[in-house]
Amino acid sequence: MADSRAIHRHDHTAREAVLPEDAAKILFDGVTFEYIDAQTGERLRAIDGLTAQIRENEFFCILGPSGCGKSTLLYLVAGLLKPTQGKILVGGRVVKGPGADRGLVFQEYALLPWRTVRENVALGLKIRGVSREERDAVARRFIHLVGLDGFERKYPHELSGGMRQRVAVARTLANSPDVMLMDEPFAAVDAQTRAVLQEELTRIWAQSRLTVVFVTHNVDEAIFLGDRVLIMTPRPARVHSVIPIDIPREERSWAHLDRDPRFAALRGRIGDVMRNLGDGSASNHDRG
Amino acid sequence: MTAASAVYYRLAMGLAERPWLAALFRNLGPFVPLIAAWQIVVLLRIWPRSFLPAPAAVPQAFAFLVTESDLPGQVLRTIYRVTAGGLAGLGLGVLLGAMVGTSRGLHEALRGLIDYLQAVGEIGWLPLFIIWSGFNDRTIILTVAYTVFFPVFFGTMAGILAVPRTLANSVLTLGGGRRHVLWEVLLPGALPAIITGFRVGMGFGWRTVILAEMLIAQLGLGVMMFEARSFFRVDWILVGMVVAGVLWLVTDRFVLLPLESKTIQRWGVQVVER
Ligand SMILES: Nc1ncnc2c1ncn2[C@@H]1O[C@H](COP(=O)(O)OP(=O)(O)OP(=O)(O)O)[C@@H](O)[C@H]1O
Ligand SMILES: [Mg+2]
Numbered sequence: 156m157a158d159s160r161a162i163h164r165h166d167h168t169a170r171e172a173v174l175p176e177d178a179a180k181i182l183f184d185g186v187t188f189e190y191i192d193a194q195t196g197e198r199l200r201a202i203d204g205l206t207a208q209i210r211e212n213e214f215f216c217i218l219g220p221s222g223c224g225k226s227t228l229l230y231l232v233a234g235l236l237k238p239t240q241g242k243i244l245v246g247g248r249v250v251k252g253p254g255a256d257r258g259l260v261f262q263e264y265a266l267l268p269w270r271t272v273r274e275n276v277a278l279g280l281k282i283r284g285v286s287r288e289e290r291d292a293v294a295r296r297f298i299h300l301v302g303l304d305g306f307e308r309k310y311p312h313e314l315s316g317g318m319r320q321r322v323a324v325a326r327t328l329a330n331s332p333d334v335m336l337m338d339e340p341f342a343a344v345d346a347q348t349r350a351v352l353q354e355e356l357t358r359i360w361a362q363s364r365l366t367v368v369f370v371t372h373n374v375d376e377a378i379f380l381g382d383r384v385l386i387m388t389p390r391p392a393r394v395h396s397v398i399p400i401d402i403p404r405e406e407r408s409w410a411h412l413d414r415d416p417r418f419a420a421l422r423g424r425i426g427d428v429m430r431n432l433g434d435g436s437a438s439n440h441d442r443g
Numbered sequence: 444m445t446a447a448s449a450v451y452y453r454l455a456m457g458l459a460e461r462p463w464l465a466a467l468f469r470n471l472g473p474f475v476p477l478i479a480a481w482q483i484v485v486l487l488r489i490w491p492r493s494f495l496p497a498p499a500a501v502p503q504a505f506a507f508l509v510t511e512s513d514l515p516g517q518v519l520r521t522i523y524r525v526t527a528g529g530l531a532g533l534g535l536g537v538l539l540g541a542m543v544g545t546s547r548g549l550h551e552a553l554r555g556l557i558d559y560l561q562a563v564g565e566i567g568w569l570p571l572f573i574i575w576s577g578f579n580d581r582t583i584i585l586t587v588a589y590t591v592f593f594p595v596f597f598g599t600m601a602g603i604l605a606v607p608r609t610l611a612n613s614v615l616t617l618g619g620g621r622r623h624v625l626w627e628v629l630l631p632g633a634l635p636a637i638i639t640g641f642r643v644g645m646g647f648g649w650r651t652v653i654l655a656e657m658l659i660a661q662l663g664l665g666v667m668m669f670e671a672r673s674f675f676r677v678d679w680i681l682v683g684m685v686v687a688g689v690l691w692l693v694t695d696r697f698v699l700l701p702l703e704s705k706t707i708q709r710w711g712v713q714v715v716e717r
Contacts, residue, residue, distance in 0.1 A: 233616050265613035268710050269631045278627070279617035310709060330617050334472025 156262065173299065178396045179208035181215075181232060181334065181365045185241035187391075188227055201227040203391035204241065208416060214360055216377035217370045218425065219387030219395075220432055224261055229336040232368065233259045247332060255279060258332030260340045264323040266311040272298060272322050273307040297325035300346065300355055316343040321352065333424060334366045342372065348374030350409055353380060361404070374425050378418060379407055384429055389402075398425060459555045465713065475503040501685060504678035514667070518686060521664040525578055525652040528587025529645050536644070537630075538636060539674035540599025545629065550600075557596065557654045565651055573659060583655045590651040598640020602633025635706045642699040649691045655684075 157172045158160035159354075184348055190200040192220045201224040209215045219225050234253040245257060266275050274281075276297055285293075294434055298307055301321035311319050320343045325334060341349045357380060371377050377384045378400055386395040402417050413416045444515040478498050484490075485497045496504075508561040543550050543557075566585045576582040610632065611624045619627065630637075656665025664683055671679035 230612075235612050235615065252537075254610070255616075257616065259613070259616040261609055261613060263609055265609040266605075267610060267627065267631070269612075269634070269706075278614070282614070282617055282619045282623050282627075312710075326613075326617070383593035 156157060165363075174434065178210070179244070180213065181209040182212035183207045183228075183241070184244065186228075186231065186238045186243060188224070188231060188236060190227075193414070200391040200431060202231070202238075205377050206241075207385060207394055207397065209366060210382075211366055212360075212364045214357070214367045214369065214380055214382045216381035216384045217368065217387060217394060218347045218372070218374065218377050218384055219370075220429070221372070223387050223390045224392035225387060228387075229259060229338050229370060232334070232336055233257050235259075236326050252443040254334055255283070255330055257334045258327035258330050259336040260323050260338060261321075261325045262338035262342075264311075264319045266322055266326070267321055268311050269312055271308050271342055272303060273400045274313070275311070275313065276329050278326060288381045293430070294325075297329040298322075300359075301325045311422055316388060317345060320344055321348075324352070324356075333364070334368065336368065336390055337369045339370055339372060341376070349376075354408075356380070357404070357407075359427050363389065372438065374429060375412075378402075378421050378425070379412060384425065386425065386432070389432060392405040395428065458701065466696070470660025477702040493675060494677060496681070500678045501681050504676070505685075505703055506586045508667070508679060508682055512667070514682075514686075517663050517667050519639050520660075520662050520692070521656065521687075521688070524553055524583045524656070524663070525645070525648050527580075528584040528652065529591045529641070529648050531584065531588035532644060532648070533641050535588065536595025537599050538563075539592075540596040540633075540637075541603060541625065543596075544600040544603030545634070553554065557593075566654070566698055569655065570659065576595055577647065578659045578661075580660075582659060583652060586655045587648045587651050588603070591641070591648045594644035594647070595637060596640070596641075598638075602636025603629045605636070606632035632710075635703065635710055638699070638703045642695065642703060645699065646691065646695070649687060652661040653687060702705045 159244075180426075183205050186205045187200065187203055189197040190201055191197070192209060204267065204380070217225055217228070220293065227236065231238055231248065232245065234250045234257065250257075256314075267278070270278065273291065273294045277285075277294040278295060280290040295307070298304060301324055302324070303318060303321055306318065308315065314322065324337070327376050341352055344352060353376065356367070359365065367380075369380055380399050384398045384400060386398065387393070390393045398421070400421060402412075402415065402421075405415070406412075458468065478499050481495075481498050485492075485495060505514070539553075539557075543553055568589060569586055572582045572585050576585060606629055610628045614623050614627050627708075651663035652663075654670070656663040657669040660666045664687055668683035671677075671683070
């Protein structure tokens, strides 16, 4: 199994093939989700019969216009929301509720304000009953990984937005989930730090069996990171298209990519789709 | 430039270097005109001396009460009652506040009852407490606990309800259960509101303990003040008022308020200078 997957990763032509259900790490089976207003009872359909599959150890990126339902989709996989219709399978099991196997990096970071950086990063381990020394050691490792050495004892409100976001990434990584759901995790980080974090993340991902579902607004980021990129329609979200990124991992460094014609082609293609889906009038005006 | 501005500058620097001294001046400032007005009223002889002694009579009476009437012992007894009652009210308020704050069903079931009990008030219960428990410390402590309970209860409940849902969600996605959500998120998140509730409650609790003592105790600050009335010792009553006020002010400014500011600060909310 592991071998065939390892081959899979480099065999990019096989990517689009539909997998048998049990081979998918995450399977969305006709998932519909409606928010119900507690006061008025009004329903708002955020996801509309979405079907898709994500392989084990895949790096799966999601792009979509603002407000289309990307965060909602991650919440559903995390088990924080339940589908109104359809079901989600993770590792062959229907998602019934949240669990440590599916870590979520929240768009709004969701760090505990009364805990230091170290305590926040070690929180999952503390919940699991890991000893203090061990959690401190693990926390230190992941704090180093996201480049926050020396900030262990700071509180979240003493950090910049980008630093908080990195703490949130470290917190989820430190809990060693099978599936890492990341909701625009580098949105608040400056370009340079982002490039470092993207490379660290792909390194960790490549060395493990981690499956990453990565929501982003940034087309370049999706191409740089993804095995495949799912483009969502405006709300209610459906799958617009799934685009395989057929650039071998070895050739994906930012220095290379800028000159890579395949990168330029993908960027153009995805960018066009996004412009047509998103706030089309505004961007047309910009261009016109 | 001038000598006056130099003096002012040195004074301001001195205060800036010792924030507590500055705080003391700020807090004591308003007492100066108050005491001056009191002195003037006394000098104008509007009332007989026995109705309103001069401010200077208060420290004299204080010294007398300390040496002749075991004022410290009485005050300690009062402090014991208000502390025991306060802690009981705190514990019960947090417990019930957490239960009602985390359960919609309990919230709906108990909210009306608790509002009603708050309206009845501790003094309404006092006769019943006396019948049930007698003329003793327990009754006074119960009465204080009743007073402190409500602000703590409402603080805890409101504090828990105000904690952002994503924080609870983050603990759930890290593998935590309801217990972790309560201890890692809801209670710490509600802590500033709990402390504020406790602060308010203890302010009321000081009044309650004095009143309950006047009505049922044989010893204590409230008793001393009430007894003084039968000897027509207005100065003793004034000593009681000053001691009760100063004790509360000191507890509040040096314990409760710093605690409150510290949690609010740590929790990432900007504190307004007070
Ligand atoms: N708790 C909620 N109650 C009601 N409606 C909600 C709630 N959360 C989100 N929505 C609505 O559901 C839709 C999808 O929201 P979601 O947060 O999933 O979008 P998104 O794709 O993540 O957007 P963004 O890119 O801006 O983060 C939006 O129209 C939003 O208004
Ligand atoms: Mg979102």
